[in-house]
Amino acid sequence: MTGCRVSVDTVLFRLGLARLQVLLLRRLRPPFAGWSSLPGGLLHPREELQAAAVRILRQRAGLDDVYLEQLFTFGDPARDPRGRVITVAHIALVPPATPLPAGDASWTPLHALPRLAFDHRRIVDYALQRLRGKIEYSPVGFRLLPEEFTLTEVQEAYEAVLGRVLDKRNFRKKLLSLKVLRPLGRARKVGAHRPARLYRFEESRWEGVRDKGNVFVF
Amino acid sequence: MTGCRVSVDTVLFRLGLARLQVLLLRRLRPPFAGWSSLPGGLLHPREELQAAAVRILRQRAGLDDVYLEQLFTFGDPARDPRGRVITVAHIALVPPATPLPAGDASWTPLHALPRLAFDHRRIVDYALQRLRGKIEYSPVGFRLLPEEFTLTEVQEAYEAVLGRVLDKRNFRKKLLSLKVLRPLGRARKVGAHRPARLYRFEESRWEGVRDKGNVFVF
DNA sequence: GGAGTAAGTGTGACGTTGACACGAACTCCC
DNA sequence: GGGAGTTCGTGTCAACGTCACACTTACTCC
Structure with a gap:
């Protein structure tokens, strides 16, 4: 099949201590082993984009029933060193008390982000910009x-x-x-x-x- | 390579006779032979998304130097009967006097759209909605x-x-x-x-x- | 019952929005 | 050369929204 791989990444926001936080995972394998990254994964062959985001949040963060919307599609040919992957980024919002399963997931305050894998920093920045805009008219x-x-x-x-x-x-x-x-x-x-x-x-x-x-x- | 095909479609707006018009192409081959469709095409392997939109507008409509922005990515697994193609839709704007090369391209008033191939009608509707929103704060x-x-x-x-x-x-x-x-x-x-x-x-x-x-x- | 803390409340100055009508500048025609 | 036809360009006033600003209320703890 001709084509390139497509992934779905999600910027998941919640409020903690009156600060905005995002969910980050710790990468165990290369590339970017040990770095933090957004929860994401490859789109399945017959799966809707949003359904993929839902599935990944369930698998990687044990979350169900989150508010989701598409953010932007990032297509830089060099954004993944393993080969071309375009990613459809999403924004997700959850209420403060949302529990997290144990594991490699953690809530990180937005003003203290570590270095992120791939172009995930850019995605987070854009997500915040969009959220700020959207909260004012929706x-x-x-x-x-x-x-x-x-x-x-x-x-x-x-x-x-x-x-x-x-x-x-x-x-x-x-x-x-x-x-x-x-x-x-x-x-x-x-x-x-x-x-x-x-x-x-x-x-x-x-x-x-x-x-x-x-x-x-x- | 695992993955699916990715295309780029563009809703190109201009003003004509104080009405908003979009550029449509006439499809010559199945599927949807004889129907109208948005200018679009497959993403090349090492090409930026926006660069693909620019290339396609040049090839299919002879246009250069248009304003472009990404709109939304449509990923319904059934949107193309030939197999899965997700499409990254864009909005483009050009000034009224923009010439068109001869051929199968034509300006169509938005209030008199014919039936469109694939899910292109949905894309046009969403593009208009976005343009209406955006023109008020940008x-x-x-x-x-x-x-x-x-x-x-x-x-x-x-x-x-x-x-x-x-x-x-x-x-x-x-x-x-x-x-x-x-x-x-x-x-x-x-x-x-x-x-x-x-x-x-x-x-x-x-x-x-x-x-x-x-x-x-x- | 006094100290401490967050909840809850109103007014006045200012700027923005929205409704509304007519003279000015030009061309064409007679 | 003057009158008809057409679009350009302009101001006021009332209603409403925004913004700055400080004190009392209700409760707990000691």
Whole structure:
């Protein structure tokens, strides 16, 4: 068969300690043995691209049910020293408490990335850029949160992604005005201070928001 | 070599008669003989993705020096009846006067597309959606215009892409306030009416605009 | 009951958006 | 040479969104 190999790599983000983290694997074999890399693998012959990303995340990180979207296809003929492999990169988002199986996978803060194998650094950089753009006009940010969350948690998520601090009152005012959160009437008791009210994101209320040109720009 | 074939397809837009048009080729051979399709072809073994798109546009449409960006990679295992081919779709923009070589290529208005081969209709739809989004926060719109243009031409370009009419005074006020156009001090004399002043887009003035959060939303 | 901590809340200044109508400049024709 | 026809080019005002900014509330722990 003529053609070249096609792989799928995923930049998997989560929030940890109010910082954005990505999942990295430690490579055991050459090339780049001992380096860190994104979870990825070759596309199977009759497999959808996104299905491949899902399969690989399950195999390599024991994860199920993650939010996934295609990012970009990297095709530099020299990106893999073993021969040509083009890779379809994806972005994935998971909530903070996502467990990891033991093994060679670890969450790494984005501001302290080690050297990455192949062109994976470029892929991560591009993924962050895209995530920053997208979080402002789409509700993907909630994929980084648990189902029930406080407003402070939402703000921390936005701050972690955007890399800047936001004004508390303005953030809450804007977010609530979009009418996409449903207050649960309950509160989370945590520590020695006033409990925070819990909310849930209502996917179904999103459509009208986008149609009106409203958006998560804070 | 294990792997599947990889092709590159391009949705090439231009403006014609104040409408958005795409370049279509007529297929001569099966599958889909007689149908229209996007210009595309197989990736060469040591070729960059974007270089392949450039080569194909040159070969199939005689075009050089077009604006190109990657759109999305379509990987449905059944998208080509001959066997698996994943395709890296691109968007290209050219100014209105772009000549076409004779042959099987033709400009087709977007609102009157014929049936397209493979999944090319889906690709065109997605390309339009992306172009509409992108024109509002990046100056790609100017790639659809000649180097020197009038404000009315810019407005027509935005109206054609966005598919809605815009207010003339508000459009001009906003566009000029971004300070990315350089007035040429000359005018284009055309027909029996007041001549229109000519402008040029200044790439170098764009950075500051984006940094300030300004944008081409009209 | 006092200290400590995060949650929750409103106002006013400023800038942006959006609706809206008419004179200016040119050509062509008579 | 003047009138008809056509597109170019321009300003104001009201409504709305954004941004800066500080204190009280609710709870726990000692």
